[in-house]
Amino acid sequence: MKRSEFIHILSQLLQPSAIKDFAPNGLQVEGAETVHKIVTGVTASQALIDAAIKLGADTILVHHGYFWKGESPTITGMKKRRITSLLTNDINLFGYHLPLDIHPELGNNAQLAKLLDMHYEGGLESGANSVAVKGRLHTPLTADEFAQKIAQVLERKPLVCAPRGKKIETIAWCTGGGQGYIDLAAEQGIDAYLTGEASEQTIHSAREQGIDFFAAGHHATERYGIKALGEFLAGEYGFDVTFIDIDNPV
Structure with missing residues (x-):
């Protein structure tokens, strides 16, 4: 499926424009033009990105993405390493925060x-x-x-x-x-x-x-919303979706 069509599906489903949030909802880092193999997870950590790369995913879909209000706008250190991994491997990153909560x-x-x-x-x-x-x-x-x-x-x-x-x-x-x-x-x-x-x-x-x-x-x-979203996309549209739980004690 074309990335633009995938964006439309998620926008219709989650209605991100209807709620004010602390980060941009939707496509946060642009990768492959087509979406086929998706990894879902709670947070776009380096561990989740590495797991997606290993699986050959073209898209990562998370609850906690990037570019939060109040954080430094510079792409350095940890943020640089994460984004470099996504761009080098041509992986799309989608994040949906409050729209997925509600x-x-x-x-x-x-x-x-x-x-x-x-x-x-x-x-x-x-x-x-x-x-x-x-x-x-x-x-x-x-x-x-x-x-x-x-x-x-x-x-x-x-x-x-x-x-x-x-x-x-x-x-x-x-x-x-x-x-x-x-x-x-x-x-x-x-x-x-x-x-x-x-x-x-x-x-x-x-x-x-x-x-x-x-x-x-x-x-x-917050494990379960992103998992349910991935299962819905797999069932309704035939995507290859893998949920990966990078555990966090917090």
């Missing part, structure tokens, strides 16, 4: 809900394209039971702060670095909040506002 079926939030038996009811923020969402556990669980389920499903023991001492029924969640939404969840009287990371102040927010909190890992909560 997609209602393939997105990180949607995939995490499916894995942990959480029912989506709506956005935590007002308006369209809320990055954080809310809903209910299909089966109410104690904080310990829910933590055990997270550890089993995501293969990562979560950080837990559970001041309520009651079963969790309502829950809000945001994959990755979404700890800042805990206050909004607490304001709405939600029992628990799940995300990838925690900040120092997050635990105080949980304790003082009486909301259970779970941090299950930035990487661990």
